[in-house]
Amino acid sequence: MIFRDRFRLLRLLPASHAAVLGTISLCLAVLPTFLALVSGRLVAEMAAGQAGAALGMLAGLLVLEGIVVAAMEAYRQVVVARVDGAIRRRLRAMAAAPRGIAHLEDPAYADDLSRASNLGGWQNLSAGAAAVAQVVLMSRMLGAFLAAAVVALHSPVTAAVLLAAALTIRSIVRRQALRLHAVVYIQARPWRQTDYWSEVSAGGQAGKEIRVFGLAGWAVGRRTAQARELAAAIWRTRRDILIHQRIAILLSFGAVLLASVMLGLAAQRGDLVTCLVATFALLGITTIGMEEYEVETGLGAVRALASLADRTPPQPVPPQVGPGARFENVSFAYPNTGSVLDGLDLRIEPGEVLAIVGDNGAGKTTMIKLMAGLYEPGEGRVVCDPGRMAVMFQDFNRYPLTVADNVAMGAPDHRDDREGIERALRRAGWDAERLPYETVVSRELHDGVDLSGGQWQRLALARVFFAAGHGRDLIVLDEPTAHLDVRAEADFNRDVVSGVEGATIVLISHRLSTVRHADRIVVMRGGAILEDGDHNALMALGGHYARMFELQASRFVESG
Ligand SMILES: Nc1ncnc2c1ncn2[C@@H]1O[C@H](COP(=O)(O)OP(=O)(O)OP(=O)(O)O)[C@@H](O)[C@H]1O
Incomplete structure (x- = not known):
């Protein structure tokens, strides 16, 4: 199920975009390991009084990293807009295709339509952002494994412990993202009602009656109260998640402690490369949460899209009958x-x-x-x-x-x-x-x-x-x-x-x-x-x- 959903996400990306995105994010994922290796070499060269090649390589890698980070940010936006735009077009075509209108009056259909089309809106259910995040996530996992492999050359046990900590933290973060997303997902209908009151209080369509009957204050108040109630459910979940961060914090703390001990040992052995790599690997895993959340929330839009496609009624062939x-x-x-x-x-x-x-x-x-x-x-x-x-x-x-x-x-x-x-x-x-x-x-x-x-x-x-x-x-x-x-x-x-x-x-x-x-x-x-x-x-x-x-x-x- 998880793999099928995630594969669905990847399939949203046009092949050429997926290739470029994969290359950029792979560079981003493996650069820390190379930086660590080169830094280690630089220290070794300095200790031997012959710093030269490593310094040049380090400078080159740092410049490259700057370029890749900027490219990723710009390219990411292009891909997200492209994927979300394609989904919107598909949704419009899907909603308009049937000859009948019964599906448009079905509240469950309207819920899924707003889930799938509210791309990057208040719910942040952006399938494009999720697809990009999935590529980044995969690259980062690959980067983490690469870093762990380098660590393993020096200390397999440390590598195994760090990797285990990384995967556990990832799974905790994912579960938290899922919980938060579940709260947001069921709010599609009430948010539509809230949007209605926004339109009534500020839009031109209902303006005449709102003024004649003096309803402006009431409509604004109703919208605010509803929006607060919905947001409160999200904040309650966020607070709950924050309170239950204990295990993730303990694990991160343990991993950092382990890296520090290694740092000490490595410094004693003059083996700084190992500890630098370990540190970079750790840095890689601690920031994995954002992508997980984007993937889970964006999957909501993708699932809604799939459910709409399943429910699109078959097209009866229009009858060719005579007049009358x-x-x-x-x-x-x-x-x-x-x-x-x-x-x-x-x-x-x-x-x-x-x-x-x-x-x-x-x-x-x-x-x-x-x-x-x-x-x-x-x-x-x-x-x-x-x-x-x-x-x-x-x-x-x-x-x-x-x-x-x-x-x-x-x-x-x-x-x-x-x-x-x-x-x-x-x-x-x-x-x-x-x-x-x-x-x-x-x-x-x-x-x-x-x-x-x-x-x-x-x-x-x-x-x-x-x-x-x-x-x-x-x-x-x-x-x-x-x-x-x-x-x-x-x-x-x-x-x-x-x-x-x-x-x-x-x-x-x-x-x-x-x-x-x-x-x-x-x-x-x-x-x-x-x-x-x-x-x-x-x-x-x-x-x-x-x-x-x-x-x-x-x-x-x-x-x-
Ligand atoms: N989209 C809809 N969904 C649910 N019920 C509907 C819908 N459209 C009409 N109805 C219901 O169907 C019934 C018949 O409505 P219809 O619009 O066909 O009546 P009508 O004879 O054209 O009335 P009028 O003279 O007021 O225009 C009404 O009771 C109405 O509540």
Whole structure:
């Protein structure tokens, strides 16, 4: 297990980087031994009154050591950034690959995602740093063995004792690193919550409500309290580890004592080389803790990455079905909800304008998500080709780009089709005089402007029209007129509902004036279809739709 994990770490390093890194860290690991040998020789030469070659070699080695240390520091940063960058790219690709989004809403998946992507952040779970540390660690172990071998030439017993002390200290340090890491690792979820409160208290998104309700102090306080609690667990473990350093300290002390005794004996025998080598070997082992900690913490990111890769759902082949769509006895529930759709049967005929209405939470948006393949049904079958769909969700995306680029997102391969973009915008009723097509729509970006709710909605509609212009013939609009004024809603009914030829249109709306001209209206309740027919038929039926329509109409009569 340990070896497999560590091997995994090494495999993160591109071969060329691993070779250079291995060479540099090997130099760093063996240089102390050579320095010791040359120093010993220098002393011997000085004693014989003929210092010369050794002095030059020592100076050369010291310069070399300086260069290698500086090279290691610079190169280390390059490799860490490269490995962590590659992992981030892999994570993004892995998270974006599945057609569905169920995995993104799974808290355990989100935990691993933040463990694997919080590279070098507060948790210091940097896989790159761990991979580098693993190479350094191996080189240092090799260096320690080399030093011990030189010591063994003079005193095998001393070499064995020093080596045993080194390995024991290493194993103690490793266990301590593991303990500390375990505390950090389980904190992925609470730290995500803490990040949320940071964003709420200081970010722009929630700023309006935070000010209106005077929540700033409360949000900052909540973030601080949570962060303190999490940090306290780490500090408790650190303190505990510090208190339990006895054995490591005793061992180090014993090893130093042994080296000192050797120093005395060696000095008496004039055998200074041995004691110098022993001292350097000791110095090598006492600083092994940092790498151990980096390896253990970085392994957390690597394990999370492996677990994400294992859980990435297999990719179903997108169905190549004709226009329209079908729900065949479909039942569906989200992980923590009861049944949302219950044995739903619905046929959406090619070329028809179908409206779906129903109370809040009736399952209308869920139907769209199933059609788009964002979730798989629990039972039954949804026959629909997501590749033919152009969807405007209620919470459509607001890209911090220009007006034209926002539209182009509907068919990114055709972003050069300026004419098509402008046509789509005109059809969505865009006021190009007030907001030219090159206006950047983002309040965060320099020179950007924010849009009103209705303007954003027109932009999202234009995106769908642009997609439809490039071959998407199943248009789905979830609450397309929610933010539009009355005149714009009337234009919408004229231009969209009756103006699109050949395409199938699915409209979801609580505004019954938006859907009354649809070819067919289905009324959803409790995850199943309650009523089905056109406006006149449903009015004649005098059921749920008729009551909702009369209620909305009477409100206009009263206020008019
Ligand atoms: N991602 C989700 N995870 C868990 N439950 C969800 C999720 N999305 C929706 N639900 C639940 O599924 C039910 C149906 O939601 P859905 O959005 O489909 O309703 P809707 O008919 O579109 O409602 P509305 O008219 O309010 O937009 C709701 O009870 C909601 O709580």
